[in-house]
Amino acid sequence: MTDAAQLFNASSSIVGYSAGDWSSASENSFETQDLNATATFTFTGTSITVFGTLRSAQNISRPLTYVLDDQSDDTFVYNSSSAAVYASPSLSGGAHTLSIRLASPNTTFSISGGDIGESNVAEGHQRIIAIVxxxxxxxxxxxxxxxxxxxxxxxxxxxSTPYALGPLQANLPLSKEAFTSPKYSNYGLSFSQSTDSLNVLPVMPRVSVRVPSSESLSINDRDAYTSPPRRKPPRERDRSRLGREVAQSTGAGHGPTAKEAGSEKSSKQKSSNERKDDG
Structure with a gap:
């Protein structure tokens, strides 16, 4: 944080003079020749500097005495070549009090003003805010x-997560035409396979299903894949049906069996022989 100077003149409200000892030398200057005349400065800041002059016929090393915050301050040594009659050391921020007393006789002491060093709190706050x-x-x-x-x-x-292949599903053809017509590939069969993330299903091995093409099949196999079942002619169907009916009637007992037919023939022949003997 930097210190900003607050200027003041001799007639400022922060300066108080002992009664009857000071006179106005100019518009912004007060002076005195009375021994022990005192000027008191009440200020708020971190330092104070007082400007003025000392004119004396005697060479005195310490023509002025200083009391800062109720304690004597001997750190400042007056130099006639400087415009400052006092400059305080660095102080903590807050209210302070300075008293300057004329300690040399036959000396004219004048005060024209000064400055107060102030801590730039606003700048410090802004810097803190900027940091935060x-x-x-x-x-x-x-x-x-x-x-x-x-x-x-x-x-x-x-x-980038790989996906596992689910089970292979074979979808059968929905119509006979889809199975027999050459315009449908794989004889109407279709295959589907679901994909599932590895996080849900374990990796399944790939399953390959190969359906033989019509070119790789023999003539008989091709006919078995592509040709519909062969139907018998109507006459052949009638003969087969008649044969089945005769077999069924014979097996069910509707006609004489072979043994019975032989016995009947033997009886007829015996009767014929008996008629011949009688004749």
Missing amino acids: VGVLGGAVLLVVICAALLLWYRRRQRN
């Missing part, structure tokens, strides 16, 4: 960058 804002801004930026990197990493990991 910078730190917070950097932290927010760091959080945003980390969030962006995390989002990018998760998206990349999700996009």
Whole structure:
């Protein structure tokens, strides 16, 4: 933090003079020749400097005495070549009191003004605010960058996750035409396979199903794949049906069996022989 100077003149309200000892030398200057005449400065700041002059016929090393905050201050040594009749050391911020007393006879002491060093609190506050804002801004930026990197990493990991193949499903043709017509590939069969993430299903081995093409089949196999079942002619169907009916009637007992037919023939022949003997 830097110190800012607050100027004041001899007639300022921060300066008090002992009664009857001071006179106005000019518009902004007061002087005295009375021994022990005192000027008191009440101020708030971190330092104070008083400007004035000393004119004396005697060479005295300490023509003035100083009391700063109720304590004698011997740190300042007056130099006639300087415009300052007093300059305080650095002080803590706050209210302070300075008293200057004329200690040399036959000496004219005048005060024209001075300055008060003040701590630039506003500038310090602004600097602190700027530091806090910078730190917070950097932290927010760091959080945003980390969030962006995390989002990018998760998206990349999700996009690069392999997928396992689910079970293979064979879909049968829905019509006879789809199975027999050459315009349908794989004889109307279609295959589908689901994909599932590795996080859900374990990796399944790939299953390959090969359906023979019509070119790789023999003539008989091709006919078996592509040709519909052969139907018998109507006459042949009637003969087959008649044969089945006769077989069914014979097996069910509707006609004589072979043994019965032989017995009947033997009886008829015996009767014929008996008729011949009688004749």
